[in-house]
Amino acid sequence: MNILKFLVSLIFLIYCFSSDLKAKNLEIEITKNLRCLICQGQSVYDSDSEFANSLKILVEKKLNEGLDEKQIYDYLKNKYGDWILYDPGFSKNTYFLWVLPILMFVFGGAIILKKVILNKKKL
Amino acid sequence: MKTKIFPIFLIFTFSIIFFVFYKGLQNTNVYTPTIKSEIKIPNFDAKEFFSKDKINSDQIFIGSDYYLLNIWASWCVPCKEEHKYLMDLSKKENIKIIGQNYKDNFENAKNFLINLDNPYDLIFLDNDGTIAIEWGAYGVPETFLIQNNKIIKKIIGPLNEKLLFEIKELTQ
Numbered sequence: 001m002n003i004l005k006f007l008v009s010l011i012f013l014i015y016c017f018s019s020d021l022k023a024k025n026l027e028i029e030i031t032k033n034l035r036c037l038i039c040q041g042q043s044v045y046d047s048d049s050e051f052a053n054s055l056k057i058l059v060e061k062k063l064n065e066g067l068d069e070k071q072i073y074d075y076l077k078n079k080y081g082d083w084i085l086y087d088p089g090f091s092k093n094t095y096f097l098w099v100l101p102i103l104m105f106v107f108g109g110a111i112i113l114k115k116v117i118l119n120k121k122k123l
Numbered sequence: 124m125k126t127k128i129f130p131i132f133l134i135f136t137f138s139i140i141f142f143v144f145y146k147g148l149q150n151t152n153v154y155t156p157t158i159k160s161e162i163k164i165p166n167f168d169a170k171e172f173f174s175k176d177k178i179n180s181d182q183i184f185i186g187s188d189y190y191l192l193n194i195w196a197s198w199c200v201p202c203k204e205e206h207k208y209l210m211d212l213s214k215k216e217n218i219k220i221i222g223q224n225y226k227d228n229f230e231n232a233k234n235f236l237i238n239l240d241n242p243y244d245l246i247f248l249d250n251d252g253t254i255a256i257e258w259g260a261y262g263v264p265e266t267f268l269i270q271n272n273k274i275i276k277k278i279i280g281p282l283n284e285k286l287l288f289e290i291k292e293l294t295q
Contacts (some may be wrong), residue, residue: 054252079259
């Protein structure tokens with residue numbers, strides 16, 4: 001009987017906290033993608049600086065206000081610029097960053113292709 | 124043909140890498156994003172420092188030509204250094220100095236003002252630091268010069284002789 005009571009209360013507790021946990025997970029996910037501007041090289045989630053702690057509170061506040069992930073990023077981008085995001089969007093400042101791997105891939109592919117074709121011709 | 128393209132490609136790649144890193148050498152380690160000037164001031168609710176009455180930012184930034192928002196705290200050493208410049212500016216008629224008390228202990232903050240004098244026309248509290256983020260600030264001290272509800276100058280770090288002069292020039 002005791003075990004049953006324990007299990008029921010456990011399930012109840014898990015049920016209560018699961019929605020809370022979901023919100024917490026999203027908050028963690030967001031703060032992990034934010035760069036701490038004071039302690040550069042650390043994410044807001046990892047940092048314990050005054051700035052990072054305030055940002056954590058703010059993200060929680062904004063989530064409670066009903067803003068979604070993208071809206072929070074936009075809001076912070078507006079205040080601090082792209083630099084605060086670890087995963088910046090595609091804009092005129094970042095296009096080189098995004099296009100460079102593709103360019104390298106294409107160049108590398110062209111070299112390999114050329115080699116293969118030349119080798120085949122030799123054979 | 125085959126032997127030529129590879130060294131050219133190699134040289135090209137390394138010169139790009141060299142160029143990027145060489146450029147990077149001259150930059151400082153701590154990167155501060157470029158400040159978009161002429162940003163509208165944020166709207167927020169806060170508590171007044173002494174009375175603890177709730178005030179909205181609309182009630183604060185009304186009726187004067189220029190506002191100087193200064194984020195400060197009693198535990199912040201550079202704030203003490205810049206204090207004399209704020210005292211100097213508080214004598215100017217057309218500029219109102221607004222203090223934002225950042226994550227501070229009330230008694231310490233009060234003593235700070237008693238010991239060093241109070242340059243602020245109004246102070247509001249920012250106990251959890253979220254209002255500082257509304258301003259796009261990093262920490263203390265930070266100063267914003269405001270005209271017509273727009274930020275016309277943002278100063279990160281303490282004020283100095285040169286910045287004081289600049290502020291005076293801008294608020295002529």
